[in-house]
Amino acid sequence: MQRKNIGLLSGLFLLLLVSGCKKEKEEKPEVDTLSISYKVKTTWPHDVNAFTQGLVIHEGKLYESTGQKQSWIGIVDINTGTSDKKVVLDDKFFGEGITILNNKIYQLTWTSKVGFVYDLKTFKQINEFPLPTKEGWGITHDGTHLIMSDGTDKLTFVDTVSLKTVKTINVTEENSPAKKLNELEYVDGYVYANQWETNRILKIDPKTGKVIGRLDLTSLAQNASLRNPRADVLNGIAYHPTTKLFLVTGKYWPSVYVLQLTQ
Template identity: 70%
Template sequence: MKSATHFLPLLIVLMIACGKEKSKETPPAKDPLLMNYTVRTQWAHDPRAFVQGLVIHNGKLYESTGQKQSWIGIVDINTGKPDKKVVLDDAYFGEGITILNNKIYQLTWQSKVGFIYDLHTFKKLSEFNYDTEGWGITHNGEHLIMSDGTDKLRFLDTLSLKPVKTLSVTDNYGPVKMLNELEYVEGFIMANIWETNNIVKIDPATGKVVGKLDLSTLTRDAKMRNPQSDVLNGIAYHPTTKLLLVTGKFWPMIYVLQLNK
């Protein structure tokens, strides 16, 4: 039998998470850019999922994966099991996804092709091409924003799917490379830095890193639960509850975070 939360909308479950008294809080930040957070709750995640993208939309949690038989699915937050809606041909290595205007946009890694699906039927509507690798993708309500593993973020027109702006991301030490999974959060771009435990907060007007999450504690916790756990990857934001969901490749858990000011 599934637990009762299986039948609750994601918003309600997240609001319950906000009210939990037991939580793990990070120590006060020493780095001026380091953001503190509280782990409000944890959800199951399929430890076989090589996660590439994570998105909350209309009370549902969507996930995309890479490697062979890359898929897009809707995740049961009790079991972590995905209801797979799209499975790519093995010729394609799936990457990030985002949802805008009732469409799902999916990148592939080195094939230089992206796919667009109808949100409700998951029927493939069209394809689009780009000149770089495809890594992460999000949107600001006007443009799609994609990463390619460099320090560059490209803003794409939603009609032509061509770049209209390129943003170079920097911190106090210079260019910030290996920008990967993306999420647009309250006017800023959150980006996972590939093969690190860090997520950076980027000002889209300047490209400057204005905040940083160090999730080393969560990476260690995931590794203890599943020795096969790989790197941090997967960011989703729920604007109503202001909670951030993070996970990683082959992680057995999704961590629900409250960012502390």
């Protein structure tokens, strides 16, 4: 009888030990190896009526483009958030992303299948071109080519002279298509992309199409919604190469958040 009790206690102890180890393993948090951490350095006011589609820093000035009726391109006063509107589109056009290259502003439209080119100094329209994609969403450049998104998992590279497609790459995140790519920013050889309807910015290697990093900006989106219930999705990335700071905002957000990436 005593031997049975000893055997029973030993078995029970072993069971508890194994169960405890298993529980410890189950509770151990998974590490996201692609996660990019950041610090909010400061915030600037943002126009809560701006349906933000593009954000660009050029020669110390912050440019913004918007969608909806009377879509516009303007230079933002970072102290007030107000924009000096330089271009206002006809209501038949829904403005999308912008980028600046070679003293020109390139602007996409959503479903009109047309893009516009403006002289940077005068903001006079100097050209228009048919979009090589089904829709226009985000645009940036690598110094040689324009890079466009269309809400899918594709990035399209376009020649700046002929405005013809040079190549298209498919973006993957952990071997699955990274869809809903939206506003873009090219930084030090990588493309950063807002992923529409999420609070994430993806860091993409344009050589492979692979997502090699991601920022989760849920806390910023929540902060924006608390301060303006009308706040919509995260959309807008700009980079300042001298300070190496990122600016992010969203549609109808009350703030532009100035971020320092720490990884």
